[in-house]
Amino acid sequence: MPLLAISLVSAGAIAYEVLLIRLFSIVQWYHFAFMIISIALLGYGASGTFLAVFRRPLVKRFDAAWQAFAVGFGASAPLGFALAQRLPFNSLAVAWEPSQFAFLGAMYVILMVPFFFAANCVGLAFVRFAEKVGRVYRSDLAGAGLGAAGIIAVLFALAPADALRLIGFLGFLAAAVSARGSGHRRRRALALAVLGAAFVAALPGSWLAPRLSPYKGLSLALRVPGAEIARQSSSPLGMISVVRSPTIPFRHAPGLSLNSRTGPPEQLGVFTDGDGMTVINRYTGRREDISYLDFTTQALPYHLSDGPRVLILGAGAGAGVLLARYHGARHVDAVEMDPAVARLAERDFADFAGRLYEPGHVQLHVAEARAFVAAAGKRYDLIEVSATGSSGSAGAGGLGATYAYTLEAFVDYLRRLAPGGMVAVSGWAKLPPRGTLKLFATAIAALERVGVAEPGRRLMLIRDWRTATLLVKNGDFTEADVGAARIFARRRSFDVAYYPGMARDEANRYNRLQAPYFHDGAVALLGPAPSRFQARYKFDVRPTSDDRPYFFDFFKWRTLPEFLALRSKGAMPIVEWGYLVLLATLVQAAVLSTVFVLLPLRVLRRRGASGRGSGRVALYFLCLGLAFLFVEIAFIQRLVLFLGHPLYAVAVVLAAFLFFAGLGAGFSPRLAARLKGRRGPPAIAVAVTAIAILALAYAGALPGVLPWMVSWPQAAKVVVALGFIAPLAFCMGMPFPLGLSILAERLPGLMPWAWGINGCASVISALLAALLAIHFGFAAVVVLAVALYVVAAVAFLNPLGIGAER
């Protein structure tokens, strides 16, 4: 039995999945990357159908078939990406051109192929070694766990294109290992390995290197005569490109006042995944060179404070730090999550940036913002949160979870303020107002949470035509504050949108809208019936929380018909596509899954292989597939803040869940054997009871327990996370092989089908979990997962179906 070979293929498949998201985030945009890969994973479902139909001939020639599938995976992984990215799919034009969906469909099909082959390897092994499904499943999961963690490590060292070669080679290597293990001559194993190495080495670099959409910011910047890439680096966090444009300089100054007499100095453009430009400003120490910064809304808090101690969250390439220095901040702590971005101003272009950071005085910290704040011992006069930078906002436009603007985040920020200190959040002022009002609502909720009776006395909001800055003070705004803010705004032709005691006719004077929408929104949110306003408003502007951290979700079903009616009349840009893309992906996945699942059922029925209980079999594996990922995803969300980085959370949780579930799978036959014939509950009931107790206990207790340990060293926190995950994952690894081994005894024809259902359910699960969390929060996702496990156990134990004999 090629256990090691199975692990290699599983590792390759999950690494490929992670890598594809990375690659398509560079080529396209994140939310389409997510959609394409979700659907491509249905290759697992297709494999179930395929194996169900061709089970017998494939088992007969197991070795040859298995090796062919492994080679198929190795070859199609790099080639599939090379081909898919050559399709002229333009996600920006989808709304205008239904024909784009044909390209999208072609991408799905092409990228399904590698997952289909990988799934065939595992599925065929289940069928062939039906009596040892626990061990096969253990190898599958252990390999996947190592693959998930491994690809992240690999992406720190290799460019994505080379990682693609490595994954291709894994497929050939798996075939070689299997050939060796199955008693073939060594020569065949060697030949397969050499073939694989030659194949991946021969792939032209131009096929594998990401070809950016021509509409991405980096592509556009490089079309300007003389523009060139000065430096480019890649990590699992993103591809960072620094562009120099000497002929026609960058002049990036979002929301620069019309009254500014100076523009920005010489700049280098910084692109994350080829988009979302920020800049490194040239700073020679001459204050007047950067005086333009004082003519942006972001400068407001410095006019209300004197030599503040500043904390900058999301420092990016350093514009905020420069602003703090311009205003003579007494001390600056600058926090940036992506080390590659942080290093630009600190090291790679330190001279250009004018030695922005001075240890002790202006200090750079590479950390996730929330984790830094939670662990910080200091108090600040100003905490600046940037929402216009690119770094860490991979979900902008799509629907990534964002923890910097949640209710709990604001509470944390407020607790780190010195008396009279301020939180300042600057972000894009989109029209019609959405994010700005959601931030305002979240700040109100946070002030109420910390016991402020009149939040309206502590808030201030100004805007220009691109950006808005919200101030939240630890204390009431004084008349002097208000006076200074009004002078600041008037001199720059910025509009005040809210301050305590503001009259409506003072709003909307310089950058005029049809009505003072920002002011009216702010007043309504502070008024007696904020929930009535939120219900009436055409975008979702309710506060976000750590449990529902989707800041960029503004979608409301109620508004959709109006959008659709106005679609061709200019409304296209204001439709919130993120949610619709997620929903569309879920619908597609559900439809395609049904095809994969129902098709073989009909075929099997016709052959008479499927007896009573096939419905229960389907229900059992569907529930397991859904529930496993629900728990996993909820855990990732829960640990993002604790482990200080979404990437660490994904790596640790995925790897740990898969690895310990693998151990559980390996143990499951022994548990079943031990309990068999005895009085008392069968193995499945024991496992599900343990899962239910642990999952619910964690859901209830972890939000309270984890913050206690958040300031521990990283290694200790990883150990803690593993300690929590291990027992739960161990138990979660058992139901699948327990069910499968009983199928093997009684209805072996259904085994591939069960494998396919499980694969489809996993795809649907990831999408459904996001959708459920948007509406109900992650705690609800865990509760639902437990319910699904219970349903699965009941279906399993019912005398009608399998497992009655336990």
Added chain:
Amino acid sequence: MNSRGWKSHWTRLAAAVVVMVVAAAGAVGDEDGVLSVRRAAMVRVIQAHSALVGAMGPAAEISEPVLRAMGRVPRHQFVPSGLEGMAYADRPLPIGHGQTISQPYIVALMTELLGVGPGAVVLEIGTGSGYQAAVLAELGVKVYTIEIVPPLAEAAAARLARLGYGTAEARPGDGYYGWPGLAPFDGIVVTAAASHVPPSLVQQLKPGGRMVIPVGSPFSVQQLVLITKNADGTVKTEQLLPVRFVPLTGGH
């Protein structure tokens, strides 16, 4: 709103029918005739849309002269070969180099917002295909237009000359500092992605002149910024949504 919606629906439907009938007839008729009918249909679509705009901004309707100009410019000459068939659909189209030719309705709206007529002098930053410049030239406006991507600038200059738009002058280069030798201008259009309003462009605007800046991504204009220079040299900025959409903020 409802009856209006219906009306526009019928207008569009009628336009679509006309296009289809004519397209079928075009198989035997001459091509120019087909294209001019399609163009007329496009103008009717723009007209129908413009009647709906207004709630978020002052532009109530696209005026007759602008509609006439839109009806005369051969838009199919401004799109890449192969896309001529879609030239008169009310949608943006790719023109290569990561750029697009804007949705006709947006072009009409921007032209309208500029508020210029015969004899006026307009500066355009971001020539693209040259379509906006041609529409302005049809209005009797003298247009100076600057494009940052050299191949686009060359193609647009050649195209405008070939189509006889002698009053539109295109050159490649950096538009940030405007075209100082020719200033001041009655109107300025900034179709290049701008993070802020370049101060030199404000300076090159005549008192009473208007500047229009579309904000968004290549395939979608999220808002239009209209800057008006008052007689005393001060400026007024307005932000307009290109669509009639009321977010309902009032508690009353």
